[in-house]
Amino acid sequence: METLDNTSRRSFMKLAATAGGGLFLGFNWTNSSALPVVVSTKQVAAGSVNFNSYLSIGTDNFITIISPNPEIGQGIKTAFPMVVAEELDADWKLVKTVQGNLDPGAFERQVTGGSGAVPHSWDRLRKAGATARYLLVEAAANRWKVPASECTTSDGKVYHKASGKSLSYGELAEEASKLTAPKEVKLKDEKDYKLIGHSVRNVDNHNIATGKPLFGLDFYREGMLFSIIQRPKAFGMKLKSVDSAAAKAMPGIVDVVTFDNSVAVVGKSTWQVKKAREALKIEYEKEADLESTSDHNRIFQDLLDNGKATVRRKNGDVEAAFKNAAKIVKAEYQCPFLPHSPLEPMNFFAHVREDGVELIGPTQTPDRARGEVAKLTGFPQEKVTVEITRQGGGFGRRLAADYVMEAAKVSKLVKAPVKVIWTREDDMTGGTYRPAVRYRFEAALDKDGQMIGYKLRGVGMNAGNTTREDNFPSGSVDNLLIDSVDHKSPITTGPWRAPITNFLAYAEQSFLDEVAEAAGKDPIQFRLELLEKAKKAPAGDVKYDVDRMIAVIKLAAEKSNWGKKKGVSQGFSVYFSHRSYVAQVGEVIVEKGKPALKNVIVAVDCGIVINKSGSLQQVRGGVVDGLGHAMYGNLTFKNGVPDQSNFNGFRLIRMNEIPEVDVHFVNNGISPTGLGEPALPPTGGAVANAFYKATKQRLRNQPFMEDAAFKSIS
Amino acid sequence: MALFKLTVNNRALQAEVEGDTPLLWVLRDNLGLVGTKYGCGIAQCGACTVHLDGKAVRSCVLPVSAIGKGKVTTIEGLSEKGDHPVQKAWDEVDVAQCGYCQAGQIMTAAALLKEKPKPTDEEILSTMSGNICRCGTYHRIREAVKTAASKTK
Ligand code: FES
Ligand code: FES
Numbered sequence: 001m002e003t004l005d006n007t008s009r010r011s012f013m014k015l016a017a018t019a020g021g022g023l024f025l026g027f028n029w030t031n032s033s034a035l036p037v038v039v040s041t042k043q044v045a046a047g048s049v050n051f052n053s054y055l056s057i058g059t060d061n062f063i064t065i066i067s068p069n070p071e072i073g074q075g076i077k078t079a080f081p082m083v084v085a086e087e088l089d090a091d092w093k094l095v096k097t098v099q100g101n102l103d104p105g106a107f108e109r110q111v112t113g114g115s116g117a118v119p120h121s122w123d124r125l126r127k128a129g130a131t132a133r134y135l136l137v138e139a140a141a142n143r144w145k146v147p148a149s150e151c152t153t154s155d156g157k158v159y160h161k162a163s164g165k166s167l168s169y170g171e172l173a174e175e176a177s178k179l180t181a182p183k184e185v186k187l188k189d190e191k192d193y194k195l196i197g198h199s200v201r202n203v204d205n206h207n208i209a210t211g212k213p214l215f216g217l218d219f220y221r222e223g224m225l226f227s228i229i230q231r232p233k234a235f236g237m238k239l240k241s242v243d244s245a246a247a248k249a250m251p252g253i254v255d256v257v258t259f260d261n262s263v264a265v266v267g268k269s270t271w272q273v274k275k276a277r278e279a280l281k282i283e284y285e286k287e288a289d290l291e292s293t294s295d296h297n298r299i300f301q302d303l304l305d306n307g308k309a310t311v312r313r314k315n316g317d318v319e320a321a322f323k324n325a326a327k328i329v330k331a332e333y334q335c336p337f338l339p340h341s342p343l344e345p346m347n348f349f350a351h352v353r354e355d356g357v358e359l360i361g362p363t364q365t366p367d368r369a370r371g372e373v374a375k376l377t378g379f380p381q382e383k384v385t386v387e388i389t390r391q392g393g394g395f396g397r398r399l400a401a402d403y404v405m406e407a408a409k410v411s412k413l414v415k416a417p418v419k420v421i422w423t424r425e426d427d428m429t430g431g432t433y434r435p436a437v438r439y440r441f442e443a444a445l446d447k448d449g450q451m452i453g454y455k456l457r458g459v460g461m462n463a464g465n466t467t468r469e470d471n472f473p474s475g476s477v478d479n480l481l482i483d484s485v486d487h488k489s490p491i492t493t494g495p496w497r498a499p500i501t502n503f504l505a506y507a508e509q510s511f512l513d514e515v516a517e518a519a520g521k522d523p524i525q526f527r528l529e530l531l532e533k534a535k536k537a538p539a540g541d542v543k544y545d546v547d548r549m550i551a552v553i554k555l556a557a558e559k560s561n562w563g564k565k566k567g568v569s570q571g572f573s574v575y576f577s578h579r580s581y582v583a584q585v586g587e588v589i590v591e592k593g594k595p596a597l598k599n600v601i602v603a604v605d606c607g608i609v610i611n612k613s614g615s616l617q618q619v620r621g622g623v624v625d626g627l628g629h630a631m632y633g634n635l636t637f638k639n640g641v642p643d644q645s646n647f648n649g650f651r652l653i654r655m656n657e658i659p660e661v662d663v664h665f666v667n668n669g670i671s672p673t674g675l676g677e678p679a680l681p682p683t684g685g686a687v688a689n690a691f692y693k694a695t696k697q698r699l700r701n702q703p704f705m706e707d708a709a710f711k712s713i714s
Numbered sequence: 715m716a717l718f719k720l721t722v723n724n725r726a727l728q729a730e731v732e733g734d735t736p737l738l739w740v741l742r743d744n745l746g747l748v749g750t751k752y753g754c755g756i757a758q759c760g761a762c763t764v765h766l767d768g769k770a771v772r773s774c775v776l777p778v779s780a781i782g783k784g785k786v787t788t789i790e791g792l793s794e795k796g797d798h799p800v801q802k803a804w805d806e807v808d809v810a811q812c813g814y815c816q817a818g819q820i821m822t823a824a825a826l827l828k829e830k831p832k833p834t835d836e837e838i839l840s841t842m843s844g845n846i847c848r849c850g851t852y853h854r855i856r857e858a859v860k861t862a863a864s865k866t867k
Binding site: 071072073074075199201202204205206208209210211212213214215217218220226251269270271272275341342343344345390391392393394395423424613614617618620621622623624625628646647648652653654655656657658660661 | 715731732735736739742743744746747748749750751752753754755756758759761788789790792796801804805806808810811812813814815816817820839840842843844845846847848849850851852853854855856
């Protein structure tokens with residue numbers, strides 16, 4: 001047996017106090033088949049039991065479960081405990097959720113990203129709940145001297161029907177903690193679920209609606225200093241000289257420190273440091289190309305034609321297919337850079353002390369933050385603690401640890417606890433954007449309208465592989481070539497909600513609409529035929545689930561009454577991303593000569609839906625996000641400087657611009673496959689295809705608002 | 715620096731700050747009332763909405779020197795127990811995703827309902843469109859405003 005590390009023991013003791021004694025169950029986040037361990041407070045305090053994480057049942061009947069993954073609005077802090085409570089047959093009103101701090105000894109994959117938290121933890125959570133329930137039943141059966149098989153549970157109590165006896169979990173917790181956990185435990189049948197699949201309200205609703213200090217930006221500690229940082233205004237510039245005398249003389253300013261290419265103003269309040277920053281006199285010099293959007297447009301064309309491409313997937317003989325084609329369809333699609341714009345801008349608290357580092361704030365990857373800060377400060381990892389706050393959105397931006405590192409650097413330089421705050425302008429102009437990309441698609445059709453050849457080239461600005469080479473339509477076309485070219489730009493990029501697919505899906509699904517039209521086929525029928533082909537005579541590997549994709553397509557067609565609505569122009573799109581499948585139908589109505597998007601019908605297969613209310617929110621939010629950015633989102637550059645710096649120049653979608661979003665889930669009993677991202681990618685295509693249907697104008701450039709074709713119809 | 719005496723949530727409070735400091739930062743940094751959020755600082759997003767004499771204002775562009783004897787209400791003071799009809803509707807409809815924008819949304823909605831207890835759909839849309847929700851919870855914000863209106867006498 002290993003001993004507990006200090007972090008685990010500390011957090012355990014904190015919770016033990018909350019729960020007031022009782023049953024503690026450690027379960028393993030690393031290995032879903034590992035045996036849960038029952039631990040008593042004494043054992044843990046002596047450091048003799050290794051557990052990885054736990055739920056606890058207090059003698060006061062309260063059940064506490066740690067939710068280790070960062071909550072950024074995806075609802076994990078509600079969904080995780082729901083799964084445990086379901087198997088436990090707990091009374092939901094008595095369940096408390098605690099956000100776990102970073103604790104790699106206890107939790108694996110303490111990350112929010114890639115829509116992976118629920119798929120990762122599904123089995124672990126269920127087993128934890130079921131094991132605890134088993135022990136509570138055993139304890140009751142022992143006390144009543146009846147067979148455990150005669151006992152039932154519901155709402156936090158064990159019942160013995162024949163004798164009419166019942167005991168609450170709290171009353172049984174002590175006894176249950178002395179029993180040995182079973183090797184195997186029976187999990188519930190889906191049909192018996194009382195919580196899973198139903199609507200449970202966000203556990204933090206009350207705190208949110210009453211303005212409790214939940215977020216990183218809200219964190220405050222006596223003696224803490226505030227810092228705002230001036231970073232180079234242009235990508236490609238570096239710091240040459242700083243004159244901070246005027247800034248230092250301003251009220252409330254404690255210090256001005258310089259590191260890397262940054263100048264940090266440190267002082268007593270946000271407003272004071274913000275004003276003092278304006279008094280800095282800084283000179284920069286060029287260290288790389290100062291790129292403008294016009295340069296990017298030129299580079300895109302050049303690399304599409306002449307770039308040295310990396311082949312991502314190749315099937316059959318593409319050249320021959322195009323030579324023998326009866327018809328060739330070609331089109332290019334482009335998307336701009338985008339900032340993430342979480343409503344809570346970047347911020348972090350750091351206190352670099354002599355004996356270690358304390359980090360507190362919003363991060364999607366606490367482990368990365370810790371690792372990088374440990375490297376920076378030279379402390380071993382266990383001397384760096386990370387407390388995770390609720391986060392005002394993330395959208396991928398908080399996967400990077402740059403802003404955590406800044407806080408640590410400033411704290412180290414001024415030898416004080418510091419919270420670094422980014423203004424909205426800093427957040428929007430500070431980089432790690434969704435990369436700009438341009439795609440060129442080509443399709444070869446034979447005389448019967450079969451797609452016999454398919455080519456895709458993606459060119460990205462610091463985007464790496466801009467394709468998802470094994471996604472549909474790969475596997476359904478005999479002759480196929482997918483490649484990509486990357487341009488190294490000084491403009492920094494990073495993952496943005498549904499990385500790559502957030503624009504690839506729109507481009508691909510719009511292009512397939514063009515191909516279906518050229519083939520003289522209904523867009524849905526066209527896709528279904530391709531999928532039939534992928535199933536019966538696959539071209540190379542098929543790495544998506546053809547049946548799941550067909551099912552969402554059919555559900556969307558049915559729910560939208562596809563092709564049968566009078567006066568409504570419908571556009572179709574379907575996409576597989578992360579592990580889930582989503583089909584969407586956009587509906588445009590022309591009013592007084594102007595097309596307007598009225599409705600989006602969504603069919604989702606994310607496996608079993610855990611929280612119906614939260615899942616509906618994720619899907620609607622994903623559609624609104626996808627639509628808003630496809631429609632308005634545009635970050636452009638002049639000589640390395642972003643042209644937009646706040647929500648006056650960069651337009652986010654508002655309430656009067658949303659369509660109705662009608663959501664339907666496929667019910668197939670598959671273990672949950674994730675939902676934070678998959679609803680977003682198909683939206684741009686469904687919308688663009690619906691506009692095409694209504695106006696015969698293809699929208700090949702995002703944002704649509706600035707596309708000449710869109711301007712001609714609106 | 716000057717001393718400003720303010721009435722916030724019916725309490726007499728004071729802060730020693732420069733007169734141009736926006737009310738938002740006085741609330742957050744000086745008075746410890748962090749329920750009012752910073753989103754843009756230029757009156758675009760509504761995250762910082764508070765009530766000044768019962769009317770919704772954007773505290774990020776309101777210098778503390780301009781408040782005078784005005785009564786400020788923040789999300790913390792909207793109701794004593796967090797049971798204002800708008801707060802209750804927000805829970806019932808389960809509006810929040812990340813939750814960051816919601817204090818501002820609630821304050822905007824509460825001011826609307828105070829002025830117009832039975833707003834039309836148009837009025838809800840035009841008022842609430844001033845507030846950004848980056849998570850896209852607009853459908854439920856709309857629904858929650860209607861729910862709250864239906865429960866206000
Ligand atoms: S922070 Fe005041 S409107 Fe955005
Ligand atoms: S709930 Fe996240 S910004 Fe509105």
